[in-house]
Structure formats: C-alpha cells, structure tokens
Amino acid sequence: MKQVLIKENEAGQRLDKYLHKYLKEAQGSFIYKMLRKKNIILNGKKASGGEKLEIGDEIRFFLSEETLNKMSGIPSQLSEELSDKEVAEYKAAYDKYKELEIIYDNHHILIVNKPEGILTQKAAAVDLSLNEWFIGYMLHHGQLRREELRTFKPSVCNRLDRNTSGMVICGKTLPGSQKMSELLKNRDLHKFYRLYVKGKVTEPSLIEGYLVKDEKRNTVRISPSPVQDKSSYIKTKYEPLKIFEDKTLLEVELITGKTHQIRAHLASVGHPLLGDYKYGDKNFNDSYKKKYKIKSQLLHAYRLEFPELDGEFSELSKRIFTARAPQVFYTLEGNGHK
Template identity: 90%
Template sequence: MKHVLIKENEAGQRLDKYLHKCLKEAPGSFIYKMLRKKNIVLNGKKASGGEKLEIGDEIRFFLSEETLDKMSGISPLISEECPDKEIAEYEAAYDKYKELEIIYENHHILIVNKPEGILTQKAEAGDLSLNEWFIGYMLYQGEIRREDLHTFKPSVCNRLDRNTSGMVICGKTLPGSQKMSELLKNRDLHKFYRLYVKGKVRKASLIEGYLVKDEKRNTVKISPAPIQDKSSYIKTKYEPLKVFEDKTLLEVELITGKTHQIRAHLASIGHPLLGDYKYGDKSFNDSYKKKYKIKNQLLHAYRLEFPELEGEFAELSKRIFTAGTPRIFHSLEENGQKQQI
C-alpha cells in the first residue's frame, strides 16, 4: 500500500486528473475501476474521481508494487525523481540566463523581463527556453523539489515571440497559474506594448478586424470581415507617444491576444513595425538594419495592469508593473528628429 499527502501544488484539481498524472500508463477505465473497488481511496473513503483535492488530503493506493511500477512510469508513488536529463536542462537554462531581470515576485507568481532572442517555451527538443530557466530558478531557490515536478511543473502563463522582449508572467504555484490563466482568459489583466512603426501616427485609435492563420507559413492575415471557422476577432488600441520624421513610437494595448496580432494589424493599416521582415517594409527595415544593426521587430511588452483582486492575491490588486525598454529604443529616440503630435 502506498499513500500520498496533497500539498499546495496538487490541491484545487479533481482527484481523477491528479490520478492520471500519478498513473501515467493507466487507462481511464482502470483508474475508475480502482476507485469503484476502493483500491484507491480518498481520506479513507470511497471516491468517484470528481472530488476537488484540498491541502492535507490523503490518497491511499491498495495496489501491488508490480501494478504500481507498471502503471506509474516515473511517479512519486514509487519514489523516483525527475530524470537527470530534464534536471540538467533546467540547470543549464538557469545558468545561461541567470542574469535575467526579475520585475516582481511573490509566493504565487514571478514576472520577468525577457530579452529578445529567447524562446518563451521550447519549440523543439534541446531548446533552452524561458520556461526551463524558470524551473531551474525554482529548483535553485529551493522553492520546488525534483520529486514535486511529477505532479506540478512551474510554467510561464503568457507567451511572447522569440524576438519580442518584455514582461512574462510565470506561475510558481498551481493557484498562481490558475489565477493568472483566469485573468488572461477573461482579459482582466491589461497588457501594453512599446514599439516603433513606419510613418507618422498622430492620433490614438482603436482598430478591429479578423485574424486568419496560415499554419504552414507561420503567418497571419487580417480580414475586415469574419471568415467562417477560419478567423478570430481581434481588437488593438494604440496611442502615439513620439512622432519622428519617418517613424512613430507607439504604445499599444493588446485587448485580444492572438498570434502576431500587433505586427499584422498595424501592417494592415500601413504602419508596419520597424525591423519586422515578416509583415513589414523591407527597404525601410534595411535602412535601419544598416545603421543600427536592427534585425527583428522592435516590440516590447512594457506594462501590466492588474485588476482589483481579493484574498490570497490581494497583494496584486490594481498593481502596475513596467519593464524598461531595450537600449535600441533610446538610441532611436536620441538620434531621431522628433516632431509634434
């Protein structure tokens, strides 16, 4: 017989979902059969699987060692640790990116300023992304143990393109991850970006449209009208901060959050991002590439505004966080010929 005590990062989820993580090789039918036969019990009682786990709950497994070995794979039930290969990735990522700027941190979340050129999450095996850095950071700080990674892995909550810099929210606990996901899904967490675009933009505006993905080319297109089953509604708000001879520094509020939304939406109205070779103006970009070595879009996730929050997240209520723009933004401003808006 084996038993597991539920901790903070396992609490808040359904029992059957947790069991699927523990018994990775077991089909759902096996798990529900074991619950019906009371070979798996919750707090000493028969359970259906739909119960919501709480801190301190005890799950007992009246199963043979052989069955546990077969059904668990790598699991806390058989006291195995996270594979050394994974741990090595987390440690390598933390060592590589250990100078990253942490904007804010509490028990539940961490906000980090991601430089351009770093993946938020790995695209293929062997990548060292911000997500691996974050788990490495948690291990290094002693806030999570190797064995804890079987049932909960800290993770980033929002994604930025590799060449977009700025603030990424990371969930340190399951409640933190769940709350940030809720805020992002409901659009209660307001996200603002700083960027340079081609041309002079003198008035603030709210633009809407429909975004259509081209998965093969990893691009999107903007349509003024919906395309059945193929498009997503988008809304982008922007305001000019400084106007120069051939470009404008904008602040953009991303009201909806879709793939390449800012880049494609602004390009569709004639103001592509400076440095954006996928959606932008090649000759315009080339002139800045030659002078300033700019190779990618100048897009920075600058500010986060939290809504009113209560309970264990009250510390974040109405808080505003900013991440300073990269040095190239200031170089362009210092060397540009500014005009009145």
C-alpha cells in the same frame, strides 16, 4: 502501501484527474478498477474518482512498489544519476539564462523581463525556452521539489514571440496559474507595448478587424470582415509617444491577444513595425539594420496593469509593473538610456 498528502498545487482538481497524472502510464480502466476494489482510497474511505481534492487530503495506494513505479513511469532502480538526468534540462536553461531580470516574485507568480531571441515555450525537443528556465529557477531556489513535477509543472501564463521582448507572467502554483489564466481570458489584465513603426502617427486610434491564420506559412492576415470558421476578432489601441521624420514611437494596448496581432494589424493600416521582415517594409528595415544592426521587430511588452483583487491575490490589486526596454529603443529615441 504508499501514502500521499495533497498540497496546494494538487488541490482543486478531481481525484481521477490527479490519478491520471500520478499514474501517467495507467489506463483509465485500471485506475477506476483500483478505486472500486479500494486499492486506492481517499481519506480512509472508498472513492469514486469524482471527489474534488482539498489541501490535506490523504490518498493511499495499496499497490506493490513494482506496480506503482511501473504505472508512474519510474524505473524500479531510481538512481541519483537518473535524478540528475531528469532535471538537467531545467538546470541547463537556468544556467544559460541566469541573468534574466525578475520584475516581481511572490508565492503564486513570477514576472520576468524576457529578452528578444528567447522562446517563451519550446518549439522543438532540443530547445531551451523561458519555460524550462522558470522551472530551473524554482528548483535552484528551493521553491519546487523534483518529485512535485509528477503532478504539477509550473508554466508561463502568457506567450511572446521569440523576437518580442518584455514581461512574461509565470505561474508558480496551481492557484496562481488559474488566476492569471482567468484574468487574461477575461481581459482584466491590461497589457501595453512599446514599439517603433514606419511613418508619422499623429493621433491615438482604436482599430478593429479579423485575423486569419495561415498555418503553413506561420503568418496571419487582417480582414475587415469575418471569414467563416477561419478568423478571430481583434482590437488594438495605440497612441503616439514621440514622432520622428520617418518613424513613430507608439504605445499599444493589446485589447485582444492573438498571434502576431500587433505586427499584422499595424502593417494593415500602413504603419509596419521597424525591423519586422515578415509584415514590414524591407527597404525601411534595411536602412536601420545597416546603421543600428536591427534584425527583428522592435516590440517590447512594457507594462502590466492588474485589476482590483482580493483574498490571496490582494498583494497584486491595482499594481502596475513596467519592464525596461532593450537599449536600442533609447538609442533611437535620441535621449540615451532611461
């Protein structure tokens, strides 16, 4: 018999959903059969699987060790060597990106300043992304135990393109991940970016449109009207911070958050991002690449503004966080590092 106590990261979900994670190799029919036969019980009683789990609930498995290991995807001879192998990817990512700047860290979330050039989430099996770094960080600092990864994997809550720098929110707990997802979905969490664009932008503006994806080319285009079943409504607000002869430093509020939204939307109104070779002006970019070694878009997720929050998230209520931009931003501004 094996006994499992439900903790914060498992609470709030249905029992059957939890069991599908815990017994990841088992079919649903096996799980429900074990519930019916009382080989899996909840708090000492027969369960249907639809019960909502709470912190402190006790699940008992009356299964042989061999069956439990097989259904959990764990070899019968679990060695220390295998344990090291399973966490090696997270350790490698943490070691590789150990010097990342942490903006904020509490029980539920972590906010990190992602440099350009790092993936938020892996695109291929061999990638080491910010997501692997984050799990490695938690393991390294004793905020997560290896066995907890069986039923809950901490993850980033918002994504930035590989070559976009700035603030990424990471959910350390299930409640933290759920709350951040809710704020992002409802647009209650305000996100601001700093960026350089071609040309002089003299007035603030709010622009709207419809974003159409081209999956094959991994690009998007902007349409003034909806394209049936293929477009998403977008809204982008911006204001100039400093105007130069051939460019403008902008602050953009991303009101909707779609793939390549800022880059494509500003390009569509004649102000492509400096360094953006996908949507931008090649000659303009080449001149800055030659002088300043700029190879990708100068786009930085600069500021996060949280709404009023209460309860266990009251510490974040109306908090504003900012992240230092890459050095080239200040070099171009002409005032040195700020």
